[in-house]
Amino acid sequence: MTKYILKRLGMAALTLLVILFILFLLLEFMPGSPFNDEKLSPDQIANLNALYGLDKSPVIRFLIFVKNVVLHQDFGISFVIKKNAAISDMISSRIGITIKIGLQAILIGTVTGIVLGVIAGIKRNTIFDTLTTIIAVLGVSIPSYVFALGLSYYFGYKMRLFPITFDIDDTVRSMVLPSIALSMFVIAQTARFMRMELIDIFKSDYIQLAESKGLSNLKVIIRHALRNAMIPVITVLGPLLVGLMTGSLVVEKIFGIPGIGSLLIQAIQVNDFNVVIAIAFIYSFLYIFVNLLVDLLYGIIDPRIRVQGGGTNA
Amino acid sequence: MLNYDKSRFERIFRDSSNEREILVHNASFFQDTLKRFKKNKGAVVGLIVITIVLFFSLIGPFMNSYKYDQVMTEYEKLPPRIPIVEKLGILDGTIVETKTKARAKINPDYERIVKEYVVNGKEMVDVERNIYKEKGFDDVYFWFGTDTLGRDQWTRVWTGTRVSFYIAFLAVLIDMVIGITYGMISGYKGGRTDTIMQRVVEIIVGIPRLVIVTLLVLVLNPGLMSITLALILTGWIGMSRVVRSQVLKLKSFEFILASRTLGSSDSQIIIKDILPNIFGQVLVMSMFSVPSAIFYESFLAFIGLGLQPPMASLGVLISDGYKSIMVYPHMLLFPVVILALLMLTFNLLADGLRDALDPKMKEE
Amino acid sequence: MRKLLGLLLSLALVFSLAACKSDESTDTPTGNETGEPVEQEPKVLRIATDVEVPSIDAQIATDGLSFEIVGATIEGLLQYDANGKLVPSIAKSYEVSEDGLIYTFYLREDAKWDNGTTVTAHDFEFAWKRGMNPDVGSEYSWIFFVAGVKNARAIYDGEADYQTLGIEAVSDYELVVTLDNEAPFFVQLMTFNTFFPINEEFYNAQDGQYGMRPENVLANGPFKITKWQEGYGLTVEKNETYYDADSVQIDSVEWRVFKDAQTAALEFEAGSVDVVKLNSELVDRYKDDEAFTNDPGGYVWYVAPNYASGMPELENLNFRMALGMGFDKSYIANSVLNDGSVAANYIVPTGLAASPVDGTDYREAQTRDFLNYDVTEAQKHWELAKQELGKSEIEIELLFDDAESVKRMAEFMKSEWETNLEGLTVILKTQPKKNRLQLMREDKFQLGITRWGPDYADPQTYLELFKPGGSSSTDYANPVYLEMLEKISGGGELASSTKTVERWDMMLEMEQVLLDDAGVFPIYQSGYAMLISPEVSGIEVHSVGLPHVYKNVKIG
Secondary structure, eight states: OHHHHHHHHHHHHHHHHHHHHHHHHHHHTSSSOSOOOTTSOHHHHHHHHHHTTTTSOHHHHHHHHHHHHHHHOOOOBOSSTTTTOBHHHHHHTTHHHHHHHHHHHHHHHHHHHHHHHHHHHHTTTSHHHHHHHHHHHHHHHSOHHHHHHHHIIIIIIISOSSOSSOOTTOHHHHTHHHHHHHHHHHHHHHHHHHHHHHHHHHHSHHHHHHHHTTOOHHHHIIIIIHHHHHHHHHHTHHHHHHHHHHHHHHHHHHHTOOSSHHHHHHHHHTTOHHHHHHHHHHHHHHHHHHHHHHHHHHHHHOHHHHHHSTTTTO | OOOOOGGGOOOOOOSHHHHHHHHHHHHHHHHHHHHHHHHOHHHHHHHHHHHHHHHHHHHGGGSSSOOTTOOOGGGTTOOOBOTTGGGGTSSBSEEEEEEEGGGOOOOTTTEEEEEEEEETTEEEEEEEEEHHHHHTOTTOOOTTOBOTTOOBHHHHHHHHHHHHHHHHHHHHHHIIIIIHHHHHHHHHHOHHHHHHHHHHHHHHHHSOHHHHHHHHHHHSOSSHHHHHHHHHHHTTHHHHHHHHHHHHHHTTSHHHHHHHHTTOOHHHIIIIIIHHHHHHHHHHHHHHHHHHHHHHHHHHHHHTSSSOTTOOOHHHHHHHHHTTTTTOTHHHHHHHHHHHHHHHHHHHHHHHHHHHHOGGGTTO | OHHHHHHHHHHHHHHHHHHHHHHHHHHSOOHHHHSOSSSOOOOEEEEEESSOOOOOOTTTOOSHHHHHHHHHHOOOSEEEOTTSOEEESSEEEEEEOTTSOEEEEEEOSSOBOTTSOBOOHHHHHHHHHHHHOTTTOOTTTTHHHHTTBTTHHHHHTTSSOGGGSSEEEEETTEEEEEBSSOOTTHHHHTTSGGGOOOOHHHHHHTTTOTTTSGGGOOOOSSEEEEEEETTTEEEEEEOTTSTTGGGOOOSEEEEEEOOOHHHHHHHHHTTSOSEEEEOHHHHHHHTTSTTEEEEEEEEEEEEEEOTTSOOGGGGOHHHHHHHHHSSOHHHIIIIIIOSSOEEOSSSSOTTSOBOTTTOOBHHHHSOSOOSOOOHHHHHHHHHHHHHHHTOSOEEEEEEEESOHHHHHHHHHHHHHHHHHSTTEEEEEEEEOHHHHHHHHHTTOOSEEEEEEOOSSSSTHHHHTTSSTTOTTSOOOOOHHHHHHHHHHSTTSTTOSGGGHHHHHHHHHHHHHHHHHTTOSEEEEEEEEEEEEOTTEEOOEEOSSSOSEEOTTOEEO
């Protein structure tokens, strides 16, 4: 197992390098330069590019970047968003809040989603089932920005229960509404998958066996059904986490949260290359890391996969 | 030991005559499916509503004399007004505005106070204003109101619904073709193939979509073709992950082993044994790709890769409407309601379909 | 491999540390509640901004918000008062030599940085040379040769060392600036960020971190930066060492970043910000509110035809006249934008420059309008154009960027042009802003919607756009116009302090030449719709340089 994990970690590092390399190549084709203002003359743009080393080929810049990151943990400096500032400082001051809200959203989302999904699965084709379907559908078809603004308006502005936008002196209460806004998609997804799996599982022989053995309904659900139903839920966690990080940009924008979600978009729009690369690096790192975790979790939740699946023979 | 009815089982051998029998059985399977589908009320309702929406998206734009891109500046920002319905007090061409009491000058011809209250020590009033009366448009009816340039929302919404139907169809197709195939191969083959395929996915996810899309804007002409391409590039990742995990789980099941022992080839196992069993998850996953594809399209349109203005889709109407939500909520309301309605009915339909297609449900 | 592993682990550690950090901040109680009960409630001006602060470094800053913040903390040689008149600041007076090439500034002796050191002429010399230092990479370094400062052009072109810039601190309080050529607006530029001072000793002590954090900058102006929470906000507090500290009546100014206009407006309604900019969608909600105000803006938006595109239609005067007159500008200003913008039948904006003769505004001195919206007239030109070109159907592409208001403007213009000018088809092309700029720079467009904001209070900042290689990307190459441009620009025969009246008249004539030729199609002059709390007064608005000055703000 340790060997397998080490191997996967090594592979992860390699994948990260490939992603970064491709990113360097792609950014090369982005129109314009970070110094894009109408007021700058072509000469001046060329001078600035040379000053910041942007005139070098992407391959060389990639090598320099990797060297600086590995040797000095230095992601370079920002060209536009915070001129000349070290990106590691910029990111470390913002990433905490994004991750916190993301994790809270996942927590709220999966728990609520599982509960809703279980209710729908057990009470199949009843009013409860329809209701959870409606909640799930609204969760995905009302855009998150509309939902976020609605929360801010009713619970923040009208009812005064929470700050309308993020308040740095009151972070705990400030994070409630953004986390809920962000969790809607998770709730929808988890609930639907849970319901689907449960229905399948209730049909299966081993549940019928367990029932016939006289286990109570609740015990059957918790001990057998839930465990199996977790698989697809866990599967979508990886993409979900990344989705949340990028989705958080909408929520960050509406609630005025100083996180990194909006930073990435802004960086791409203004060609702040180093910031783009640093944040993409972090996203990829998270995604790969979660995927690895998920693959390992499969084995824990469903022992059969450990024996035969992508695990040990990979 | 389990008791089973021996008379329900018959020993068969693998030869060509039996295979034909299976084919015949497949045909009746379809009829079964149809029968089961009809029994599911939700699914039938879903199908009917979808048909109605589809009908309006085709006919709706011709139901009045306005064109989707017809700018009528004198009619800008009108709220919805529908004949007959307006007598009920809804969709009657009024909007409610919040003002401080001191500054609210009420013209009784077309304004009335609906609510008075105090916020932060300031006296506020909600004023209902009939803009049609105010501007003297007595015989003018915009069923869904107009947008900021005075274009008829009804026509724009239904025209936009067409586009969104296409996007929805496309999203599902991409999921089905690329997502399922990719996930299936990755999960079923396992080992080195799986490792490589999953690393490729990680690389695709690792590169921000906005970077890819910005580059696409440079090389492609905007339009349906570029939307399609943008979706093909990344739209299938979630589906492939779900399919892969399902395949990983299923391939250890006894019935797959049995099938293999009986001499089925890989492709037979995939198509006949695995595919029907993961259909539920696939449908659920598709449901999530449809709205995200629709919103993705509106984002593409915004940066110039999707439909070019003045063309609109539901996604574009929603993201435009959002900006006026605090002043003119109707601009957002109708596209969102139609999208939600579509999504709901698609889901009911999908649930019905799944139940109807699920091999395990046969005995019911 | 092991190193990479270590890196990943340290990255994970950074996450957890970052998480801890924000944890701590939640536990600390807010300042107000624990403060002295006897003290009066501090007077704080709270401003909502829709962008983050890119820089607090005077020579590096390039955007309006940064200018505003730098301007609130650092003062230059001169400044504008509330009425837009030049008044002394760190320089109490100045002299100009006979030939207009040598400026001597006499500095006040009571100006101090907030670390106690005196503001001297050396601080200016150091800062200016820093602005020209190629290793610093100031994006505004070109402004030094616009100002005509000696050797600036040569340094910019890499032909001279930046230490040779024509500025010298003769003594602590006497600063001599030598010019290459007379620049009529030199003294006005002294109010601009790039010309602001930096204390050399302090700068060197920052070890390359100058401007990175509040403690890495010094203030000599009314406020000093005390807090900068990236992506969240920035706070400046009253600077007690400011020479005119007694006249500053508020205790601090806070900028808070709200990227969404609607939640920013909600915060205003809830009373937690005092100043917020509205987008056009929100104006209808607040236009009757007592807090609603319109600020004039300095930007002029116009349609730039690309004369380098080789499109024969664009060479046709009647075609251009038809386009220039064929759309309803007031509708764009009043309804599409709805934010206090005004239709522009001109290219040099209102409120930019005053006549050297009697101080009237350029717009009043120019006695007529150009390219007014007039459908009949436009159609006349259109018919002529079709005849001359021998075409009945013409297709043209309109390039614009993906901002919401620009998109709606373009949709409206397409509809107007196609309805009013029969046979014209307008193809709309949206692009992200940087793509739009790049396409225009590479001359890959036919018509483009673009804008310009003034750098200095002289019509030249607009008039010099329209030349081959000019910043408008039009490559407008009218020989008559170019000859006139040559004369009024720095080094030209009219650019002397003795010829200001002739120069002014020629600049009036240039606008006539440009717009009678329909060289570009002006759309509107920008305005800002703001909500300003009725408690607040005294925010000064300028269309050039510092957009807002908060020094004389009063609350309550």
